[in-house]
Amino acid sequence: MYLLGIDIGTSGCKVTAIDASGVVHGEGFAEYESAQPHPGWAEQNPEDWCVAVRACLDQLREKIDLKKVDAIAVDGSTHNAVLLDKHMQPVRPVIMWTDQRSAAEAAELNAEHGELIFKTAYQMAAPTWTLPQMLWLSRHEPEALRKTEHMLFVKDYVRWRLTAVCCTDKIEAQGTLFFDMARQDWSEPLCELAGIRQEILPDLVNPTTVTGTITEQAAREFGLPAGIPVVCGTSDAAIEDYAAGAIEPGSLILKMATAGNVNVMTDKPVPNARTLTYSHVVPGLWFTVVATNCAxxxxxxxxxxxxxxxxxxxxxxxxxxxxxxxxxxxxxxxxxxxxxxxxxxxxxxxxxxxxxxxxxxxxxxxxxxxxxxxxxxxxxxxxxxxxxxxxxxxxxxxxxxxxxxxxxxxxxxxxxxxxxxxxxxxxxPSGCDASYGSCLLAGVGTGVFSDERDAVKKCLREREPVKxxxxxxxxxxxxxxxxxxxxxxxxxxxxxxx
Incomplete structure (x- = not known):
């Protein structure tokens, strides 16, 4: 029995397979590029993610029997909206979280609506967030938004390709800046600020929810057996903290990946205009993020x-x-x-x-x-x-x-x-990257582990600390x-x- 985690990161995809004790049995990795058509822009083609997933699965197939995979979960970089038309085809390349084109829109949103945004979403606007990105599109590429019938996010698009089910989790939704933290639902006023219709947004579920199974079409496309349950998953930042064992207040994560993060776990939300605030994979926990763009x-x-x-x-x-x-x-x-x-x-x-x-x-x-x-x-x-x-x-x-x-x-x-x-x-921590964390979520969602903490306690391993x-x-x-x-x-x- 294997649990499979698929991580769609900013610069590459990693797929990991573990057993119920947390032992890694195989990994695959493939890079992809961000296009920079103008200074400060960063865009990606969603099809590149799927090509990378297939390449990773091909690597993994040489190490394990994919017919023995019992569950899959997917995570990905956050803030990145995949705009899809009525035929579920991408309307345009995806504006990535590193893109800086919406700086003017972010400044305007803070000046004119900062109190509403912060009170509702616990964050201030910045080019990283989906809200100012969509406001930029409404002004510079309005036809793209007019064609949009569905909005997904990185991991959700890949999971849709696997299951044909559209949804996202509530932590991912917090990364858009049109999510009401208190109500734990989409915010119509913030959607209006973004220039989007609320009905294009996906249904909301929990990170451990089983959202569907591998379809026959996906089985042919990705070489996975049809019928494997697929758990929703969440953002890469949230799942990395979880996989690294940061499951108690006071634990701090230093991350040196594509970007760099300083994340501290708290027992309640602590919104601050200079930080990011997210709920944790473990129910009842939160984490405060201070982040640098290039690590x-x-x-x-x-x-x-x-x-x-x-x-x-x-x-x-x-x-x-x-x-x-x-x-x-x-x-x-x-x-x-x-x-x-x-x-x-x-x-x-x-x-x-x-x-x-x-x-x-x-x-x-x-x-x-x-x-x-x-x-x-x-x-x-x-x-x-x-x-x-x-x-x-x-x-x-x-x-x-x-x-x-x-x-x-x-x-x-x-x-x-x-x-x-x-x-x-x-x-x-050993073996604690996002794909490993998604493996754990796959196990939690399908009952292999009793809950989120149980998965970490059974599977986490650590190397010697560095003094x-x-x-x-x-x-x-x-x-x-x-x-x-x-x-x-x-x-x-x-x-x-x-």
Missing amino acids: ARSQRWFRDLFGQAEIDEAARTGRKVYDLMDDAAARSSAGAHGLFFHPYLLGERAPYWDPKLRASFVGATMRHTRDDFIRALLEGVVFSLRDCFRTIEEMQLPVNELRLIGGGAKSELWTQIVADVFGREIIR PQPDNVARYAKAFPLYTRIHDVLADVYREID
């Missing part, structure tokens, strides 16, 4: 533009490109000899909420080497997370433990930098104020450049 995405950007040496060496030796980049960074030292990197490659969310910020290396001299630049990039991402954490401190939210997740957590060097910058022990190194802690404690001062000095310059 591991910064590393991938550097790899693609400047990493040909590592790419070539990886092809020769069979080693991973990112491991070779870590080797280079390790030849530098803590502080990268005074070189700083700010990872504002796509503007920035928390704590600045400024889409006009730009990335920069600051402090370069003739003595700096390429190794220093790679080290500075790794440190800059962690400094950005530490900058986000200042908001958690200012809100005085209790924090009992730090758990590190995401692709960046696979790097021993990067993990050590996190421990040193934060000056705290870092817990490292901070005192000398590096002291060095980073001096460097971090310089990091924030550089932002403060250059923020106006970035806006003028924009």
Whole structure:
């Protein structure tokens, strides 16, 4: 018996298969790209997600018998609306959460309707959210909205392709900014602000609801047996926190994936204009999010533009490109000899909420080497997370433990930098990515586990924690104020450049 989790992330799809004790029996991964037809835009083609799912399942088929899969759940990046016509065909490419085109609409919404939005949805408008994205479309591509008869979201579109059932979960709905948190239902006033008809929105269910089964058509398309129950699933951020064992108030997640998150679990909602607020997979829990746009995405950007040496060496030796980049960074030292990197490659969310910020290396001299630049990039991402954490401190939210997740957590060097910058022990859950969390939800929804906590307690495993190194802690404690001062000095310059 296997439980299957499908994660439709921002830059790639991962599929994982586990058994009822949480042991991973197979994985598959496939990347896809975001199109950037204009500066600050980011769009994806929904068909690319399905192509990636098929590729992942083909990889998985070499490791397990897919006929033994008992249940499936799907998660995905949030805020991203898939607009479908009456024939369930996409009306246009999907505007992704990293897209910055609706900055003017977000500012206008906050100025004119900020009190209503925050009171209803517990968030302030920003280009990340679906509401300002749809307002932008209503003004610049009204025909797209006129053709739209159904709105789904990333994971829901893929799940519809599997089951022919349209619905979404309530946590995903919170990522749109047209959801009433108190009523736990769609908000007609916020839909009106977005310029959309409420009737195009999907029905709402819980993340563990069985929404349908694999159809005969999906069986032919994806190579899965027909009849497998498919659980709704939820957003990747919510499912990652859950899978990492953050199931009690005071647990804090540091995420270094495409984006970076600082998420603290709470026993009640704590809305704040500078943060994001979501309900948790575990009923009764909530989490507060402070997020940076580019974490591991910064590393991938550097790899693609400047990493040909590592790419070539990886092809020769069979080693991973990112491991070779870590080797280079390790030849530098803590502080990268005074070189700083700010990872504002796509503007920035928390704590600045400024889409006009730009990335920069600051402090370069003739003595700096390429190794220093790679080290500075790794440190800059962690400094950005530490900058986000200042908001958690200012809100005085209790924090009992730090758990590190995401692709960046696979790097021993990067993990050590996190421990040193934060000056705290870092817990490292094993096998805790979004696809793993979706496996657990598949089991909860179909009765393999008695409830959400039971699944985590039976399946979660952890590696040895990483402790901070005192000398590096002291060095980073001096460097971090310089990091924030550089932002403060250059923020106006970035806006003028924009």
